[in-house]
Amino acid sequence: MSCWDTIADYGLRSIGIGQRLLPKEDFTLCQQITLIGSGMIWNVYFGILALAFGFLAATGLAVSKAAKNPLIRKPAEWFIFLFRGSPLFIQFFFAYFLFLSLKNVSPIFSPFTAAWxxxxxxxxxxxAAYSGEIFYGALRSIPKGDVEAADAYGLTGWPRFKRIIWPTMLRLAWPAYTNEAIFLFHATTLVFFTGFPAWQQRGDALYYANYFADKTFNPFIPYPILAGFFILLTLVVIGFFxxxxRHLNKHLPQQQRRKFRLRPNLIR
Incomplete structure (x- = not known):
């Protein structure tokens, strides 16, 4: 079987397209690269959707935590504390067993027990919790002069938030938020090693890398391949962010623009 045939058979296997059975012996480098790359589809899926919806929720959490009304502030504080204070690995386990219990109550909760x-x-x-705390810190760091200038121009309420506070908050928080985005994509490798099962051996990139490492008793091929895929993904994230x-800081003089620095979270 040529490498092109392998790509055709296994390139989309992680989403159910192509060969149903995984190779059992005589593993080739092309098979390992193709299947691990196929699993990256799930990592990208989890990362993009979680970031997109989490960004909106984080903005709401930051604003709620900065509110003076305790009925608005306290739920946001406890939500952030709960998800920042417990390990992500444990959160997957508790969520799976919670959804499994709800499934036994009503079949409407069946999709929640699936990883997708x-x-x-x-x-x-x-x-949302980590990003909400980042945005909250940026919200507290907005120069008072910017807010006073908005008041002087008669901007209040939603117009002031949309045109002054929110863009400034994003500009201040963006470097730290970029690191959170990178960590989130790395954290997607935990999904199929927790309570959520991989249906019909359709897992993410780490799932396939672990499969080859177990079958060949040689982790020094699949895991570097996995690392290479994530390095490429990280470069894409860094480039996009x-x-x-640059767009958020385009109105500033060149010497006043915040430098974009990568500070990866080695441990959470």
């Missing part, structure tokens, strides 16, 4: 939805909800809540960072 249940694990996505956990990642969404986790990144760098463009957004």
């Amino acid at each position: 939805l249940g694990a996505l909800i956990v990642l969404f809540c986790n990144t 760098g463009l957004v960072n």
Whole structure:
């Protein structure tokens, strides 16, 4: 079997397209690269959707935590504390058994026990909590002069938030938020090693890398391949977020623009 045939058979296997059975012996380098790359589809899926919805939730959490009304502030504080204070690995386990219990109550909760939805909800809540704290810190760091200038121009309420507070908050928080985005994509490798099962051996990139490492008793081929895919993904994330960072700071003089620096979270 040529490498092109392998790509055709296994390139989309993680989403149910192509060969149903995994190779059992005589593993080739092309098979390992193709299947691990196929699994990256799930990592990208979890990362993009969790980031997109988590970004909106994080903005709401930051504003709620800065509110003076305790009925609005306290739920946001406890949500952030809960998901920042507990390990993500444990959150996956508790969420799976919670959804499994709800499934026994009503079949309407059956999709929540699948990784595509249940694990996505956990990642969404986790990144919303961390990003909400980042945005809250940026919200507290907005120069008072900017707010006073908005008041002087008669901007209040939603117009002031949309045109002054929110863009400034994003500009201040963006470098730290970029690191959170990178960590989230790395954290997606935990999904199929927790309570959420991989249906018909359709897992993410780490799932396939672990499969080859177990079968060949040689982790020094699949795991570097996995690392290479994530390095490429990280470069894409850095490039995209760098463009957004440049757009957020385009109104500033060159010497006043915030430098974009990568500070990866080695441990959470």
